[in-house]
Amino acid sequence: MAELDTSKPLKPKASAVWLVDNTTLTFDQIADYTGLHVVEVQALADEEVGRGIIGESAILAGELTAAEIERCEKDSNASLKIIKRDGPALKVRAKGPRYTPVARRNDKPDAIAFLVKNHPEVSDAQICKLVGTTKPTIQAIRDRTHPNSSTLNPRNPAEIGLCSYQELDKSIAKGLKALGRDPVAEALAAKEKREAENAASDEAAKSETSFDFSNFLKSTGRSS
Structure with a gap:
């Protein structure tokens, strides 16, 4: 069995979601703390990936203190320091068939x-x-x-x-x-594509719902 990295939170994405929602930490700080890529943290914040992930308090999990979070909120260059876990290191079960309920x-x-x-x-x-x-x-x-x-x-x-x-x-x-492709670049490209599609969709929706007052005035016989 391999040992888990105790320098990172047990549930990095759940921790990232909670930190995004409940603190003013930068994406870079959250990425550094969780071990996720900053692009992934931003995607989680925008709910472009990981929809349905429920944030878990790093304070209640015993991984951070409120004082430590506040310290890093005041200094965007500071790095969060996880609370050292007591007891033996947790073990990860060796690879084997996945059990499905x-x-x-x-x-x-x-x-x-x-x-x-x-x-x-x-x-x-x-x-x-x-x-x-x-x-x-x-x-x-x-x-x-x-x-x-x-x-x-x-x-x-x-x-x-x-x-x-x-x-x-x-x-x-x-x-x-x-396949020789960069996962981070692919994620960023997909994000930019979605943003462009959303912008185009919003623009189309505005065009469909816009009201031409000049035609309205003509039809009622009014003019300015």
């Missing part, structure tokens, strides 16, 4: 369909680890020969509890790197 097993085909459709960069081996499935099942869903093909509803495996958001992000990053 019975209630979640029927969700697997939907999760596989989501990954095959939206993240072709994730290898079948990685999908097997994330979802707890087999390569023949993945191929059957890809070829639409799976018994549930007609009723598949692609759903994010992290959102339905089959894996964590962190595990999913790592698999996506690993797949992109294997």
